[in-house]
Structure formats: structure tokens, C-alpha cells
Amino acid sequence: MALIYLDHLSATPLHPMVKEAMIQNLETVFGNPSSDNQVGQPAAAALEKARGQVAALINAADPKEVVFTSGGTEANNHALKGVAIGLREKGRHLVTSNIEHKSVLNSLRTLRLLDYRVTSLDVDQYGLVDPAAVEKAITPETILISIMLANNEIGTIEPIADIAKIAQKHKIAFHTDAVAATGIIPVDVQKLGVNLLSLAANQFYGPSGVGALYIRKGTPIWPLLDGGLQENKRRAGTENLIGIVGLGAAAELAAQEMPKSLPRIKTLKDRLLQGIVTRIPEVKVNGDPEHCLPHLVSISVTYIEGESLMMLLEDEGIIVNTRSACASGSLRASHVLIGTGLGHALAQGTLVFTLGWDTTEADIDHVLEVMPNIVQTLRDMSPIYKKEHAVG
Amino acid sequence: MALIYLDHLSATPLHPMVKEAMIQNLETVFGNPSSDNQVGQPAAAALEKARGQVAALINAADPKEVVFTSGGTEANNHALKGVAIGLREKGRHLVTSNIEHKSVLNSLRTLRLLDYRVTSLDVDQYGLVDPAAVEKAITPETILISIMLANNEIGTIEPIADIAKIAQKHKIAFHTDAVAATGIIPVDVQKLGVNLLSLAANQFYGPSGVGALYIRKGTPIWPLLDGGLQENKRRAGTENLIGIVGLGAAAELAAQEMPKSLPRIKTLKDRLLQGIVTRIPEVKVNGDPEHCLPHLVSISVTYIEGESLMMLLEDEGIIVNTRSACASGSLRASHVLIGTGLGHALAQGTLVFTLGWDTTEADIDHVLEVMPNIVQTLRDMSPIYKKEHAVG
Numbered sequence: 118m119a120l121i122y123l124d125h126l127s128a129t130p131l132h133p134m135v136k137e138a139m140i141q142n143l144e145t146v147f148g149n150p151s152s153d154n155q156v157g158q159p160a161a162a163a164l165e166k167a168r169g170q171v172a173a174l175i176n177a178a179d180p181k182e183v184v185f186t187s188g189g190t191e192a193n194n195h196a197l198k199g200v201a202i203g204l205r206e207k208g209r210h211l212v213t214s215n216i217e218h219k220s221v222l223n224s225l226r227t228l229r230l231l232d233y234r235v236t237s238l239d240v241d242q243y244g245l246v247d248p249a250a251v252e253k254a255i256t257p258e259t260i261l262i263s264i265m266l267a268n269n270e271i272g273t274i275e276p277i278a279d280i281a282k283i284a285q286k287h288k289i290a291f292h293t294d295a296v297a298a299t300g301i302i303p304v305d306v307q308k309l310g311v312n313l314l315s316l317a318a319n320q321f322y323g324p325s326g327v328g329a330l331y332i333r334k335g336t337p338i339w340p341l342l343d344g345g346l347q348e349n350k351r352r353a354g355t356e357n358l359i360g361i362v363g364l365g366a367a368a369e370l371a372a373q374e375m376p377k378s379l380p381r382i383k384t385l386k387d388r389l390l391q392g393i394v395t396r397i398p399e400v401k402v403n404g405d406p407e408h409c410l411p412h413l414v415s416i417s418v419t420y421i422e423g424e425s426l427m428m429l430l431e432d433e434g435i436i437v438n439t440r441s442a443c444a445s446g447s448l449r450a451s452h453v454l455i456g457t458g459l460g461h462a463l464a465q466g467t468l469v470f471t472l473g474w475d476t477t478e479a480d481i482d483h484v485l486e487v488m489p490n491i492v493q494t495l496r497d498m499s500p501i502y503k504k505e506h507a508v509g
Numbered sequence: 510m511a512l513i514y515l516d517h518l519s520a521t522p523l524h525p526m527v528k529e530a531m532i533q534n535l536e537t538v539f540g541n542p543s544s545d546n547q548v549g550q551p552a553a554a555a556l557e558k559a560r561g562q563v564a565a566l567i568n569a570a571d572p573k574e575v576v577f578t579s580g581g582t583e584a585n586n587h588a589l590k591g592v593a594i595g596l597r598e599k600g601r602h603l604v605t606s607n608i609e610h611k612s613v614l615n616s617l618r619t620l621r622l623l624d625y626r627v628t629s630l631d632v633d634q635y636g637l638v639d640p641a642a643v644e645k646a647i648t649p650e651t652i653l654i655s656i657m658l659a660n661n662e663i664g665t666i667e668p669i670a671d672i673a674k675i676a677q678k679h680k681i682a683f684h685t686d687a688v689a690a691t692g693i694i695p696v697d698v699q700k701l702g703v704n705l706l707s708l709a710a711n712q713f714y715g716p717s718g719v720g721a722l723y724i725r726k727g728t729p730i731w732p733l734l735d736g737g738l739q740e741n742k743r744r745a746g747t748e749n750l751i752g753i754v755g756l757g758a759a760a761e762l763a764a765q766e767m768p769k770s771l772p773r774i775k776t777l778k779d780r781l782l783q784g785i786v787t788r789i790p791e792v793k794v795n796g797d798p799e800h801c802l803p804h805l806v807s808i809s810v811t812y813i814e815g816e817s818l819m820m821l822l823e824d825e826g827i828i829v830n831t832r833s834a835c836a837s838g839s840l841r842a843s844h845v846l847i848g849t850g851l852g853h854a855l856a857q858g859t860l861v862f863t864l865g866w867d868t869t870e871a872d873i874d875h876v877l878e879v880m881p882n883i884v885q886t887l888r889d890m891s892p893i894y895k896k897e898h899a900v901g
Contacts, residue, residue, distance in 0.1 A: 354612070
């Protein structure tokens with residue numbers, strides 16, 4: 118049985134062209150980019166090529182503003198902790214939202230231990246942050262605002278450009294976690310007006326464990342990894358060159374393919390979403406209906422457990438997710454869903470589909486064919502469902 | 510002209526078996542190890558296999574004590590900053606030496622900004638730390654001692670087991686940066702008695718940008734990268750699986766090959782060192798003659814610049830280093846050499862050779878053949894040399 122992989126959020130398969138670039142690098146380059154000799158030079162050239170590819174994808178003014186990291190988590194940790202240390206004399210207050218990725222929220226938890234203060238904003242039922250609430254949270258002590266570009270569990274796209282204008286007005290650094298968005302939708306640091314932006318290769322057909330932090334020139338930030346002078350003195354440590362080459366190739370590919378892939382994937386998403394709500398009663402669609410990622414569908418199915426649904430779908434060769442992979446191992450309901458006001462029962466019944474470049478109409482139709490029966494089977498085992506749907 | 514690569518310290522070439530393991534993983538596995546499904550499971554299995562391979566190399570009691578990082582720099586940052594935060598209520602004093610890697614020294618610089626105090630110990634002319642000096646530096650506020658296992662520039666091996674006994678006596682956590690040693694000489698966390706140990710794959714024929722921090726069970730340490738629950742809650746972020754698989758394969762290979770490779774490389778090192786001091790007058794050998802890495806030769810050649818010597822050797826197809834690659838881009842003399850009491854002039858005349866598994870006797874003999882003439886050519890251009898060696 119061919120697998121229908123609809124969990125691109127957890128990790129995308131390597132695109133064949135990315136794989137080829139990585140193997141080619143692995144076969145031919147091994148030097149340390151910091152070594153100024155004929156072994157180090159090809160490594161340095163490969164590193165800077167990748168930097169240019171990532172800079173082009175996000176429209177950075179200067180490739181030097183791109184700092185490679187070990188992924189989105191490091192990029193988020195670096196942005197928050199780096200600005201916190203860089204501006205510790207100016208103030209110790211940061212503003213964020215309740216539905217950020219755990220790498221943002223838990224970095225802020227650590228900063229609290231070091232005597233920083235954090236305001237974490239509520240979102241509305243669609244997961245939207247209100248820019249006016251951000252402005253209201255600002256104090257003379259505020260040194261950083263961090264609001265994600267797109268939520269990785271419900272797909273809501275936040276009004277980043279509006280929040281950036283507020284941050285600029287108050288002369289406060291602004292970071293956006295764009296991990297779930299970059300490579301999927303157009304991400305332009307100039308249009309967004311952010312100082313800092315996190316991205317990760319494994320969201321757009323590059324390898325896992327490699328990402329980047331965009332740092333706009335002039336942003337006051339301290340390294341997270343102290344040591345040597347790599348990454349224009351922003352991030353110490355000999356580079357994961359094979360991964361970085363993969364990130365660069367994936368970035369170039371994403372920029373090239375987006376005009377074609379975006380409308381195609383939107384059509385498939387609509388087909389999936391409409392199919393589900395038409396065929397399965399009592400399903401709640403999560404996230405903002407308008408401002409949302411084009412490849413992500415999050416639904417909460419009443420009366421059943423997302424885990425059970427996920428396992429039965431896997432029996433049919435369909436791989437989906439119940440929540441962000443980063444929280445796997447945790448049995449608590451998603452903080453994102455709870456943050457949008459969803460009850461625990463519904464949150465537990467959530468399923469997240471993320472489509473990819475090789476998802477086909479036939480894949481979607483297969484999901485729509487098998488899923489209603491699976492849901493009904495599970496509901497038939499639910500005492501609450503039976504009670505509430507008892508005839509007569 | 511075939512290249513004679515004697516700069517294994519900057520980066521080792523991938524061993525063919527490591528390369529094969531990485532390509533095989535790259536071709537067949539892409540899932541997120543945190544995803545509990547048939548795509549994530551092979552990834553999780555590959556991750557845990559690598560963890561076992563690294564645990565075996567360093568004799569960790571439990572593979573869970575191995576936490577994968579983005580390299581030696583992250584491992585060092587994690588050890589120092591993680592314990593500093595974990596034990597902030599207990600005290601804010603740390604002890605180290607003046608010749609540690611920059612990732613240790615600069616992490617401590619950052620901790621100073623956050624109101625921690627650091628005692629940095631002098632070393633002797635061989636680069637040795639005196640265990641008695643460590644004990645003397647301990648205060649009731651001391652929470653961590655960090656002394657490297659082997660110095661990456663001069664090769665001196667520190668009396669780690671002795672220092673560990675002192676740390677244990679005073680119930681203070683002890684970290685050793687074993688990046689330059691692991692995979693080269695036997696490294697056994699039980700015999701060393703350390704709580705924390707850093708290692709990096711690119712020192713033993715694995716890829717760059719991946720390493721590990723050994724964390725003995727019970728060591729009070731906070732994550733450096735906050736976020737998800739990966740790495741047994743020690744280090745968040747989706748794993749660089751391809752790199753980790755390479756690290757695991759390299760670790761297994763190193764453990765297997767060491768009994769053969771160690772005596773072979775020692776013989777080659779002796780041949781190089783004896784050859785140099787016999788054929789080139791006025792050369793100072795750096796590091797401890799007895800307690801030293803078996804693959805590293807550091808010499809300071811009077812009257813000339815290491816950079817010039819390095820470039821002329823490269824013209825002959827010989828790749829060496831003048832100092833730690835991490836400091837490339839810096840024109841200052843090595844803090845390690847200055848730390849051993851070497852004057853700036855001699856420090857600038859330093860050359861570091863690091864031999865590898867495929868270094869041959871013929872390679873060493875070629876170096877010994879061409880190097881004396883190159884040194885003489887450079888010295889003949891030196892006004893000071895000419896003045897001091899004027900005949901009559």
C-alpha cells in the first residue's frame with residue numbers, strides 16, 4: 118500500500134534536488150569554512166551560496182543578515198535570549214502571544230528565571246493576535262515583541278506587518294517565528310518589517326536540524342552560541358555544512374516553485390476541507406478561515422480521540438498528525454487549541470493534515486472516502502455520542 | 510599534486526563508512542523521530558542507534574545520558590549556561606582555565622553579564638592545569654568547574670580524573686570539553702569521573718555541525734535550547750538526523766579502530782616531531798611532552814610568521830594550520846600559546862599539524878623534505894634573523 122503522507126508539518130521528505138545537492142556536497146566537500154586554504158575554500162563557497170539562496174527567499178537586503186542555526190528552535194531561542202541579553206540594560210520586558218511555538222514560550226520561561234518579565238497575549242477564537250493588544254502591552258521596559266507569522270497547529274496567519282508598524286513606532290525590536298510559513302507562502306522581511314525572523318528547512322523539503330535566523334542590520338542581539346567568529350560573529354561553532362547546503366537548495370527551489378505550487382495546494386486543501394465538513398457531521402474547523410496556511414487543515418472531531426482517528430487512518434495508509442510533533446510525548450491538550458478557547462474534549466479530538474508538493478487529488482479523495490466510516494466507527498464506541506444521538 | 514592533509518583539527522574528512530551511513534539514511538529516512546507513526550519510527554530508531562554508539566564510545570552508563578547537539582560549541586555552551594541557570598539559587602561562581610576553547614571562555618563572558626563570577630586559572634608552560642589550584646579556587650558559591658580534556662591547539666592532556674576527585678569531594682559539578690580528544694584517545698566518563706563531557710563528530714571522521722553533551726544522571730542542568738521534549742527533555746528542536754547518524758557511525762568506527770590506529774599515529778607523530786627538531790634549528794615544541802594528543806604537533810618557529818609558512822607549505826600541497834580554525838578571521842595571537850607564557854613573536858610563528866587515519870610515512874617524509882628549505886627561505890627574508898645570525 119502506497120503511503121499518503123499528510124504530515125508535512127512534522128517533517129517534509131527531502132526533495133530529490135535537495136537530496137542531490139546534499140549528496141554532492143557530502144561526496145566532495147569536507148573542509149572547515151573558517152580554514153583559509155584550498156580545503157576550506159570550497160566549504161566557505163558552499164556556505165555563502167546557501168546564505169544567498171536563503172536571503173533571496175526572504176528578500177533580505179544583505180545575505181550577511183542570514184545566520185544559520187540548528188533549526189527553528191535554535192533560531193527562536195537565539196532571537197529571544199539574544200535580544201534579552203543584548204538589551205538587558207535597556208529593559209527586561211517582552212511581549213508574546215499564548216499560541217506561540219514551545220521554543221518561544223519555553224525560552225521566555227527561562228528568561229523569567231533570569232528576572233525578565235513577559236506579557237503573553239490572548240488570541241481570539243481564530244487564533245488571531247490583536248495588534249491593538251500588542252500596543253497596549255508595551256511599557257517603557259519592553260525590549261522585544263515576538264509574534265509568530267503562521268501558527269503551526271491551526272495555520273492562522275497573524276497580522277505581522279501591522280504589529281511591525283507598532284513595534285517600529287515604539288522603537289522596539291520585533292521577532293516573528295516564520296517556521297511554519299517560510300517556503301510555503303511568500304515571506305518578505307521588507308514587507309513584513311520585522312527585525313528578526315526564524316525559519317527551518319524541514320518545512321520546505323530540506324533536511325531537519327537546520328534553519329536560519331534573519332537578523333536585520335542594526336538589531337541589538339547577543340549570540341546564543343558563544344565561541345568562534347563564525348556566521349559573521351553571530352553564531353559560533355563549525356557549521357553543519359551538509360545541512361546548510363540542503364537548506365539553501367530547498368530555499369531556491371521553494372522560491373522557484375511557489376507561483377505554481379501555491380494555487381495547486383490551495384485547491385487541494387479546499388477539496389479536503391469541504392469534503393470533510395460535507396461528509397462528516399459535527400466537525401469544528403480550527404484556525405482563521407481567511408488568513409491561513411494554504412497547506413494545513415486542522416479539524417476537531419466531536420466525541421472521539423484524535424489519537425484513535427490518527428491510528429485508524431494509518432491503518433489505511435494515511436499519515437496525519439494530532440498536534441505539533443514537538444509536543445509528542447506530552448499527553449496534554451494543545452496549548453494552541455486551548456488558547457483559541459476550544460474545550461479540552463474537542464482539543465483532544467483534533468487532527469492536523471498538512472499537504473505537500475506531491476499530494477494528489479486522488480490522495481485527498483482516498484482520505485474523504487475512508488475517513489467518514491472511521492469516524493463513525495469510533496463514535497459508535499463513544500458512550501457520550503450514543504447517549505446524545507439516541508433515537509427517540 | 511595529491512594533497513597532504515595535516516589539518517584534521519579543523520575538520521576531518523568523512524570516513525567512507527560514515528559517508529555511506531549518512532547517504533543511506535538520507536535516501537531512506539525522513540520522518541520526525543517524535544512522530545509516533547511508521548514514518549517517524551525509523552527516524553526514532555536511527556536516532557537511538559546513534560545514541561547507543563556514542564554512549565559506547567565514552568562508556569556512558571545509559572544512552573539517555575547522551576544529548577545530541579549541533580557540535581562541540583553548543584555542547585560547551587549548554588554545559589556552562591545550563592548548569593549556571595540550573596544552580597543559580599545555589600551560587601554564581603564558576604572555575605575554568607585560561608586555555609579553554611573560545612566556546613567555553615566566551616560562554617563564561619556572557620555569564621559574567623548575567624552576574625555570574627568566574628575564576629580562570631593560569632596554566633604552566635606545558636599548558637597543564639594544577640589540580641591544587643582548582644581546589645584553591647573553589648568557594649561556597651562555586652557551582653561548576655570546566656577544564657578541557659585535551660587542548661585543541663597544543664595537545665596537552667589535562668589531569669581530569671584528579672580534578673574530578675576534587676570536584677566530587679566538594680560536591681561541585683565538573684564539565685570537561687573533550688572535543689579534541691574524543692575519538693582520538695580513549696575517553697571513558699567513568700574513569701574520568703566527570704558529570705558533563707562535550708564531543709564533536711568532525712574530530713573523528715564524522716560530519717561537522719554535530720556533537721553531543723554527555724550529562725551524567727542527576728546533574729542539575731537546564732536546557733540551552735528550550736522548546737519541545739526531544740532528547741529526553743534536555744535539548745529541544747527536531748534533530749539533525751543525517752548528522753547524528755554520521756556521528757554514531759563515526760563513534761562506532763573510532764572505538765573499533767583505536768587499538769590499531771593509536772600506536773600507528775603515535776609513531777608517525779614522533780617521526781614528524783623528531784624530524785622537525787632535528788632538521789630545523791631554533792624551533793620550540795609546544796604542549797606537554799608526555800601528556801599530549803597522539804596526532805597533534807604544535808611548534809613555534811622563531812623569526813617567521815606561521816601564516817607565511819602555512820602558505821608556502823600549501824604551495825607544496827601540504828595543508829597545516831597556524832591555530833584553532835575557530836579563531837580564523839582573528840589576527841590576534843592564540844590565547845592558548847600566550848597562556849603557556851609564549852611571547853607574541855613566537856606565538857605568531859606557530860604551526861599545528863594534526864595527523865589522520867590516512868596519513869602515511871611518505872606524507873611525513875615529504876613534509877620533512879620540503880619544510881627546512883621553506884623555513885630557511887622565510888628566515889632569510891627576516892631582518893631580525895639576519896641581524897642575529899650575521900657572520901662575524
